[in-house]
Structure formats: C-alpha cells, structure tokens
Amino acid sequence: MAEEKKWYTGMFSTEDWWSFWIGLFFVLVGLIAAATGVDISGWVIGFEKWVDISNALQPDHAGMMSGISSLIVSYIIFTIATCVGAYFMGMDMKKYFWAWTIIFWLSAIVYVLSRHAYIQATSIERADFGIGWSLSIGGAHYIVALFVGLLIGNLAPKSFREFMYHGARPEWFIKIAIVFLGCKLGMKVVDSAGHALTLLLVGACATVAAYLLFWPLVYTLCRKGFKLTREWAACLASGISICGVSASIATGGAIRARPIVPVMISSLIVVFAVVELVVLPPVLTYTPWFQEPMAAASSLGLTVKTDGADAASGAITDQLMRTRAQQELGVQWEEGWITSASVMTKIWIDMFIGVWALVLAMLWLYYVEKRHDEKVQKMEVWWRFPKFVLGYFIAWIAVGVLGMTVIGGEAMDWGIHPFESTGRHLFFILTFTSIGLVTNFRKLAEENMGRLALAYGLGLLLIIIPLGWIIAYIFHNGMMPPTVG
Amino acid sequence: MSVKNMSFYHDGRQWIARDEDLEVAAPSLTDLDGKLREEIKSLYSPQQGTRLTVNLDFDYSTIPHWMIQYHPYYMHRRLEFDY
Numbered sequence A: 001m002a003e004e005k006k007w008y009t010g011m012f013s014t015e016d017w018w019s020f021w022i023g024l025f026f027v028l029v030g031l032i033a034a035a036t037g038v039d040i041s042g043w044v045i046g047f048e049k050w051v052d053i054s055n056a057l058q059p060d061h062a063g064m065m066s067g068i069s070s071l072i073v074s075y076i077i078f079t080i081a082t083c084v085g086a087y088f089m090g091m092d093m094k095k096y097f098w099a100w101t102i103i104f105w106l107s108a109i110v111y112v113l114s115r116h117a118y119i120q121a122t123s124i125e126r127a128d129f130g131i132g133w134s135l136s137i138g139g140a141h142y143i144v145a146l147f148v149g150l151l152i153g154n155l156a157p158k159s160f161r162e163f164m165y166h167g168a169r170p171e172w173f174i175k176i177a178i179v180f181l182g183c184k185l186g187m188k189v190v191d192s193a194g195h196a197l198t199l200l201l202v203g204a205c206a207t208v209a210a211y212l213l214f215w216p217l218v219y220t221l222c223r224k225g226f227k228l229t230r231e232w233a234a235c236l237a238s239g240i241s242i243c244g245v246s247a248s249i250a251t252g253g254a255i256r257a258r259p260i261v262p263v264m265i266s267s268l269i270v271v272f273a274v275v276e277l278v279v280l281p282p283v284l285t286y287t288p289w290f291q292e293p294m295a296a297a298s299s300l301g302l303t304v305k306t307d308g309a310d311a312a313s314g315a316i317t318d319q320l321m322r323t324r325a326q327q328e329l330g331v332q333w334e335e336g337w338i339t340s341a342s343v344m345t346k347i348w349i350d351m352f353i354g355v356w357a358l359v360l361a362m363l364w365l366y367y368v369e370k371r372h373d374e375k376v377q378k379m380e381v382w383w384r385f386p387k388f389v390l391g392y393f394i395a396w397i398a399v400g401v402l403g404m405t406v407i408g409g410e411a412m413d414w415g416i417h418p419f420e421s422t423g424r425h426l427f428f429i430l431t432f433t434s435i436g437l438v439t440n441f442r443k444l445a446e447e448n449m450g451r452l453a454l455a456y457g458l459g460l461l462l463i464i465i466p467l468g469w470i471i472a473y474i475f476h477n478g479m480m481p482p483t484v485g
Numbered sequence B: 001m002s003v004k005n006m007s008f009y010h011d012g013r014q015w016i017a018r019d020e021d022l023e024v025a026a027p028s029l030t031d032l033d034g035k036l037r038e039e040i041k042s043l044y045s046p047q048q049g050t051r052l053t054v055n056l057d058f059d060y061s062t063i064p065h066w067m068i069q070y071h072p073y074y075m076h077r078r079l080e081f082d083y
Helices: A015-036 A067-088 A093-114 A140-155 A158-164 A170-191 A193-225 A230-241 A244-254 A260-285 A293-303 A307-329 A337-351 A353-368 A387-404 A409-438 A441-445 A449-476 B029-044
Strands: A045-047 A057-059 B003-010 B015-018 B023-026 B051-058 B076-082
Touching: A015 A067, A015 A170, A015 A387, A015 A409, A045 A067, A045 A093, A045 A409, A057 A067, A067 A093, A093 A140, A093 A158, A093 A409, A140 A158, A140 A260, A140 A307, A140 A409, A170 A307, A170 A337, A170 A387, A170 A409, A193 A230, A193 A293, A193 A337, A193 A449, A230 A244, A230 A260, A230 A353, A230 A449, A244 A260, A244 A307, A244 A353, A260 A293, A260 A307, A260 A409, A260 A441, A260 A449, A293 A307, A293 A337, A293 A449, A307 A337, A307 A409, A337 A353, A337 A387, A387 A409, A441 A449, B015 B029, B023 B029, B029 B051, B029 B076
Parallel strands: B003 B051
Antiparallel strands: A045 A057, B003 B015, B015 B023, B051 B076
C-alpha cells in the first residue's frame, strides 16, 4: 500500500542506505580495533602478487590466520553483512545468496590468477620474484574480472544471466567501497590535512563548472541536432552530463517523463560507461596526461558515468599510472590517490543531483507544463541525496579526527587498514565482475536505440570528454599524488 | 479525509493510479489528474471549500530490476485538489 514519504523513508529498504549501514559498520569495527588494540579487523583477505601460489592469499594482518582461512572468513562475514541488507531490501534471498556466492568466488579466482608475478610484477619487482620478465599490467585483475563478467553477461543462457542479476549489484558494492575510501582520506588528514582538503575543494569547483556547461550544451545538441523531444533531451542530457543512470532516473522523475525514457537511456549509459572504462585509463596513462595524474583522474569523474564505472576506471588508472611511474620515473606514488581524485569529483556531482532534480521539477511543472494542481516537494533534495556520500564523509571525519587525537595515527592505520585498503580492493573487484554481468550489448540493437546511441556517442565525444578534460586540467593541474618512501 | 495515498505506474500506453477504493487511467498526467479529481469528488463528495491532498507514489517495482540500484525512487507526486 502506498504511504506518504517521510524523511526517513527507505532508511532500511534501499540500496543506497544499506551501503551506508554496511560501510560504516565495518569502519566502526576498524575504529574499535584501533582504539582497543584487539584485532577484530585483520581477517580481511588480501591478494598478493605471487610466483608460488601458496603466497597468493594473506589476511591484511599477516600471521593472524592462513590465507585460505582468511578467504573463507571474509566470504562468511561479507556474506552475512550483504545478506542482512538484501533481506531488508526485500530481495529473493535464495537467489541473492547463490548469485552473490558465485560472484564472490569467481572474483576471488580471477583475482588470484591475475596477480601472478608474470602478469603484474613491475620491472623493479622482478628480481624479488626471481623472474626475468613480466607484463607489468597493474590492475589486470580488474580488467579480467570485467571481461569474465561481460562474457557471462552477454553469452551465457538467458536464464542464467537473469539469475546472476540477483547478485550482481555494482552500484551497491562500489558505494560500500567508497565509504571505505573515506577512511583513506581520513588517514591523509592525519598525515597531512592540506592534500585531502585541496582535493575536496577543487572537486567541488570542477563539478559546478560541469553542471553549468555540460547540461545546456548536450540538451541543445539533442533538441536542435537530433530533434529529440524535451522529455528525451532532458533525460539524455542529465544521463550524459551528470551521473549517468541515477541522473537519468532522477530527471525522468523530476519532469514526469514516461518511465520508458530513462529505461532506454540507462541501457545506453551502462554500455557506454563500460567502453569508457576500458578505453580511457590506458589513453590517460600512455599520453601526456601521465604528467598530470590527478587531473587525469578527475577527468574520469566528469566523463565516465555511473559511480561503479567511474571508481573502477579510477582504480585501473591508479594501477597503470603507478606502475609506469615506478618503472620509468623511479617514483612510487601512494596507492589510492588517483582513485580518490576520480571518486571525489563524482561524489560532488552525485550530491547535487537532488538540487538539479528540484530545479528541473519546478521548471517543468510551473513553466513548461503548467500543472497547477501539483506541488513540487523540496524534500526531493534530501530524498534524492546519495546517502552513501554521508557514509564517505562520516568515515573521513571519524578516522581523521580520532586519528589526530585520542587514537593516534599508527594505531588508527593498524585498525582501519583492513577495510580502507584490502576490503576496498575486494569490493572493487566484486564491482568489476558485476558491471560485466549487468552490461548487455544486445540493448544497442533494440528498436529506436540507433538515434539515441548516436546522440549519446556524439555528445560524449564532442562535448563531455573534451570539456571534461579542460575543466579537470584547469582545476587540478600541478597536483601530484603523495610519494611513498 | 484530507490526505489520500495512492500508487501509480505507466503500462506503456497510459498512466494508472490506484488504491483499494479506485483506479484511474489516462494517457497523460494532466488527464490523469483531471480524472482523479472527478472520481474522488463522486466517490467521497468532499465539502465545498475543502482541500484534499493526494500523494501519488510511483510503483518502483515496475522499473527494470537492474536499474533500481542506481537511484532510490522514480517520482512522488503531491496533488492538491480544492473543492
């Protein structure tokens, strides 16, 4: 039965809130470990580079337990956590559990195999592994996971593909990972407040520029160039300019569009995002963008739609650029900063989607369609606000403040590292596998997709990517990731 | 009665609003709102000078399953009918 929506509606039934609850639960576990010295967080499984496969698995706190035990414990604990969320979200528990289990173990196998030293060891690491050559493909595990997911998602029998959708939740997994990423920024506040805060501020500036430039230009291209109706042009403009599927849905709802509009556009967004995820990281790494790693990463937040694909492309770029920097420049950039830059811009973009939806709703209802019986509710700004962002900032502030005061940096790092780093990587690879599973290239062949796909592709190539690169450069040029050692 | 909560969705051709007491369908939202106003008037006979608020909650389960993880809801409409 329909109920009147309150400010707390959905707090225990939506995926966004459950990324908040699960993310912060584990952050709390890390904080308790840090504060008490009792090791309740070190069990999280880490996947190491190896030549001897017996060294491939290791808990974050080495020696706490065997690698296999850590993997099984991690599976059990994260299964319980996500199943609790799935239950309250009203999912089919049996289907979720089995689909999740397949995704977890498939991702783990891919992670282990892809971390072989012949694939991932840098030139500097070869001697340590006793090998004479390696491909040095940092982040290979993410790409392999994506392609395994794509193979299943596009070639497996339809019944199996649809079954796997029950566990393939890339947005949920990446939002949990982003809450964990907040801890990393918190640790950076402990080490040096300036860098993290600078990233926060320039991300905001880049976002405002993007909203004010991208949306009107793409809307005009759709209306004048492709003769799309207002309904289609507005949803496509939001989808391609702001935060992808989320923006497409929010805009469709704001302007009271028929649901088929955001549904079709979202199908396109997901496919194009995967293409960008594969193409952009090597383009940025092996062009002059390599000299501006933070600007390059921020450009991903402006140009790659969907939180999952953006964070994923940031993670791959992080790995590729750090590998190249280590091999060619002899410099070791700290892991996670390039990822953080791509995520930060996207987070600012996500935060404003509620405001944008409110603005569009008021424009449409009061000026375009003049429906005087209907009232725009200002609570839309809160209802549409991405709750996982609250988790991200709470983690950031809690780790930063407590790490600088009562707990101390060293203890904080010990307690929180399993989630800030190892756990984050695990949820990233789950995201990659899931992105592949839900991306169906058959959608492009569906009726009436051609003109939309062309509008989307041209908008991306002619407006979003070039302007995104310019904006990212203007606000981030000269920023470099901190170095290690 | 001053507030009525209903769910609504689009079946590919028209918008449909419903609750336990009534169901209204129309090709556009403007038409739907007009029909809803009249149906409520005939069903409940609201007194002259009263205002009825109708909260229309879009049935999100009609959106493809893979999409709903991206955003918490599609739309909530609030209509205010003055009689």
